[in-house]
Amino acid sequence: MKKKLLAVGVAATLGMMSGVASAQVQLDAGGVGAINLIPYYSVQGGNATLISIVNTDTLNGKAVKVRFRGAEWSDDVFDFQIFMSPADVWTGAVSLSSGAVKMTTTDSSCTLPASVNQNFVTIRLDPASATTGALEGYVEIITMADIPEDLIEGVGEDFDNDGVANEGPVTSALWTNIKHPADAAPPCKADGSLLAGLDEDNALVAAATVAQQNWMDDPTNSLTTSVTVINVPSSKAFTTNATAVSVTNGVKQYFRQANEAIGYSLDQSSDRIFAAAGSDLGTRGTSLPMFQFDLPDLSTPLDTTYDVGSGADATLMRDALTLLLSKSSAITEYETSDSILGATDVVLSQPTRRYHYDYIGTESGDTPDRNINGGAWDVYGEDGTVYDALDGASNRVPVGAPGFWDREENTLVTSDDIVISPTPPGVTLEFSLKGEVSVVSINNGGIPSGALGAQLTADDYTATGTAGVFANGWAVLSTIAEACTATNQAASNCDGLGYTDQYSFSETAVVGDRVAGGGGGALPVIGYTAQNVFNAAVGSAGTNYGLTYPLRYRP
Amino acid sequence: MKSNGRPVGRLLPLLAIGLGACASLSGPPKTAEEAVNERARARWEALVAQDWEKAYSFASPAYRSAIDLNGFKLRHSGGAVVWQGVGSVDSKCGGEVCEVEVDVAFEPVVQKGFKGLSTTVNEKWLLENGQWWIQLKP
Numbered sequence: 001m002k003k004k005l006l007a008v009g010v011a012a013t014l015g016m017m018s019g020v021a022s023a024q025v026q027l028d029a030g031g032v033g034a035i036n037l038i039p040y041y042s043v044q045g046g047n048a049t050l051i052s053i054v055n056t057d058t059l060n061g062k063a064v065k066v067r068f069r070g071a072e073w074s075d076d077v078f079d080f081q082i083f084m085s086p087a088d089v090w091t092g093a094v095s096l097s098s099g100a101v102k103m104t105t106t107d108s109s110c111t112l113p114a115s116v117n118q119n120f121v122t123i124r125l126d127p128a129s130a131t132t133g134a135l136e137g138y139v140e141i142i143t144m145a146d147i148p149e150d151l152i153e154g155v156g157e158d159f160d161n162d163g164v165a166n167e168g169p170v171t172s173a174l175w176t177n178i179k180h181p182a183d184a185a186p187p188c189k190a191d192g193s194l195l196a197g198l199d200e201d202n203a204l205v206a207a208a209t210v211a212q213q214n215w216m217d218d219p220t221n222s223l224t225t226s227v228t229v230i231n232v233p234s235s236k237a238f239t240t241n242a243t244a245v246s247v248t249n250g251v252k253q254y255f256r257q258a259n260e261a262i263g264y265s266l267d268q269s270s271d272r273i274f275a276a277a278g279s280d281l282g283t284r285g286t287s288l289p290m291f292q293f294d295l296p297d298l299s300t301p302l303d304t305t306y307d308v309g310s311g312a313d314a315t316l317m318r319d320a321l322t323l324l325l326s327k328s329s330a331i332t333e334y335e336t337s338d339s340i341l342g343a344t345d346v347v348l349s350q351p352t353r354r355y356h357y358d359y360i361g362t363e364s365g366d367t368p369d370r371n372i373n374g375g376a377w378d379v380y381g382e383d384g385t386v387y388d389a390l391d392g393a394s395n396r397v398p399v400g401a402p403g404f405w406d407r408e409e410n411t412l413v414t415s416d417d418i419v420i421s422p423t424p425p426g427v428t429l430e431f432s433l434k435g436e437v438s439v440v441s442i443n444n445g446g447i448p449s450g451a452l453g454a455q456l457t458a459d460d461y462t463a464t465g466t467a468g469v470f471a472n473g474w475a476v477l478s479t480i481a482e483a484c485t486a487t488n489q490a491a492s493n494c495d496g497l498g499y500t501d502q503y504s505f506s507e508t509a510v511v512g513d514r515v516a517g518g519g520g521g522a523l524p525v526i527g528y529t530a531q532n533v534f535n536a537a538v539g540s541a542g543t544n545y546g547l548t549y550p551l552r553y554r555p
Numbered sequence: 556m557k558s559n560g561r562p563v564g565r566l567l568p569l570l571a572i573g574l575g576a577c578a579s580l581s582g583p584p585k586t587a588e589e590a591v592n593e594r595a596r597a598r599w600e601a602l603v604a605q606d607w608e609k610a611y612s613f614a615s616p617a618y619r620s621a622i623d624l625n626g627f628k629l630r631h632s633g634g635a636v637v638w639q640g641v642g643s644v645d646s647k648c649g650g651e652v653c654e655v656e657v658d659v660a661f662e663p664v665v666q667k668g669f670k671g672l673s674t675t676v677n678e679k680w681l682l683e684n685g686q687w688w689i690q691l692k693p
Contacts, residue, residue: 045677046676048661048672048674050663050666052666089668095672097658098643098656098675099656104671106670106671230635230666231636232659232674232676234631234634235632235638236634236635237634237636237663239666534630535629543629546635
């Protein structure tokens with residue numbers, strides 16, 4: 001037996017969550033939260049992606065982190081900060097220009113850097129995929145802090161050191177700086193020096209100066225985001241809402257938007273790509289330098305439940321989010337009739353997947369899974385987690401077989417009736433989810449996918465029953481990752497490295513103790529179904545319809 | 556202004572005609588890239604102008620045999636995007652196939668707050684019967 005002790009698993013997380021129903025991150029059914037997750041962006045095949053972020057808080061401004069990650073390995077390909085004033089809307093579009101992915105915005109809200117009209121930065125991508133790796137991906141939007149109008153502790157304090165305590169509310173210089181006057185750009189647009197000079201302000205690394213500490217408050221649940229993947233040549237659009245995650249007791253996590261090196265700590269992030277290279281737990285990283293702009297990420301504790309002050313760390317924030325988003329299957333109706341040029345894609349995005357990766361240096365002579373930071377690395381899913389069986393060579397997680405039905409109860413007899421394309425060379429995983437944004441195309445016969453034109457991490461399932469291809473009907477796509485069991489321990493994707501529980505610290509009774517558990521299980525998935533149909537009926541005006549359906553699923 | 560007593564202005568049209576004739580008779584033939592770039596730009600200019608007949612004329616014979624002009628129009632009109640202009644056009648050709656990149660300025664119809672957008676549209680053009688045609692999905 002190669003695994004000595006399995007670490008964190010779904011069972012562990014379930015146990016962790018059972019006693020803390022009132023204090024944690026939650027999925028917000030209304031679509032408003034401190035964290036917004038856009039499952040998919042694309043500039044592939046004539047696509048552009050339009051993003052609209054709304055601050056529904058009419059009293060407080062927001063310091064917001066936006067980070068685009070590639071679909072294949074979720075590397076950061078562009079990140080910036082937005083300073084939204086109360087009730088503000090920020091809009092920006094991602095498109096393709098001379099082979100580079102670029103951001104375009106004419107929004108007047110202030111950002112760091114001062115202008116975000118620029119190409120994406122692909123330095124974190126594998127050199128081999130530098131030109132393609134940013135064409136598709138997903139987006140993390142994180143409220144780092146609220147920006148109230150008045151200083152948090154203004155009354156009774158003496159911030160100006162004049163020996164006289166303030167007798168009433170004191171307007172925050174930051175709030176004044178980012179607030180839109182009537183129909184005008186905020187002052188920070190003309191003079192960005194105050195924003196550029198902001199210090200980090202968080203409980204993890206350092207608190208800001210006393211004055212700045214009173215400019216930002218703990219984040220609350222106020223952001224809602226919509227996104228449109230719009231195809232320019234075919235003039236069709238797929239619009240959906242971002243998944244919203246709310247906090248119960250937010251924790252201020254403002255980091256600088258700067259190339260300032262910062263030491264890695266599991267307290268800040270469970271993204272071990274930044275950890276030191278080594279074989280011990282928690283150090284199975286690549287020594288990729290971490291900078292201030294890398295934080296916060298989705299594992300950075302944004303709620304006191306997972307704050308380092310509670311004896312916890314970023315792994316618990318990761319586990320909580322992973323559990324929140326976990327689904328055993330996605331259910332979709334599909335329409336692929338030739339008569340209406342029907343096409344159906346299912347987006348299965350996994351925004352916490354990267355926080356489960358362990359990196360081991362590739363042995364000499366072997367082909368590395370990834371080239372990072374000038375080194376060659378193999379990637380493994382963390383033992384005992386839902387990603388335990390990750391195959392690093394293909395970046396695929398094996399899942400169960402899908403089920404297909406037509407509209408008249410007919411179904412497939414065996415999974416052999418489903419033709420998967422492309423079938424990766426040398427990959428023996430029958431059904432799998434590729435990359436962080438797995439796009440499953442139905443009955444398209446190959447990729448690019450039929451509706452969204454996805455290529456990077458797309459697979460096509462063409463379902464053929466006894467009467468031929470099911471043109472329309474419904475399907476169940478498994479999102480249960482296989483475990484590394486006793487029978488497949490030797491498989492390359494089940495690394496079998498084994499280690500003792502790195503999270504052996506004593507956690508609070510609120511969080512609950514971790515227990516060893518088996519790997520595999522319901523994967524953390526968000527997304528939607530995209531359908532493209534064309535109205536070609538006689539007498540019609542004709543239109544390409546881009547339809548989106550929120551993901552339907554079983555927990 | 557006069558030269559040798561003859562008005563220069565009267566000579567310019569003749570000179571222009573002569574130069575044009577030289578170019579068409581003895582100038583270097585267009586490369587595949589030049590020919591395709593020209594046609595790709597003309598097609599998009601027709602789409603921007605909603606000149607459906609002209610835009611349709613660049614489609615491959617196979618496409619035009621399967622989809623008539625009205626079908627082409629229906630597939631391209633009344634959608635989510637307003638095409639606003641054509642930017643740079645670039646192509647890479649090998650044999651009878653050209654991969655073309657066209658920068659298209661656009662604006663979404665519904666979503667507000669998006670100005671000055673453009674994106675690169677990738678096209679495949681095929682040489683058939685001595686002419687370059689865009690390959691479209693029927």
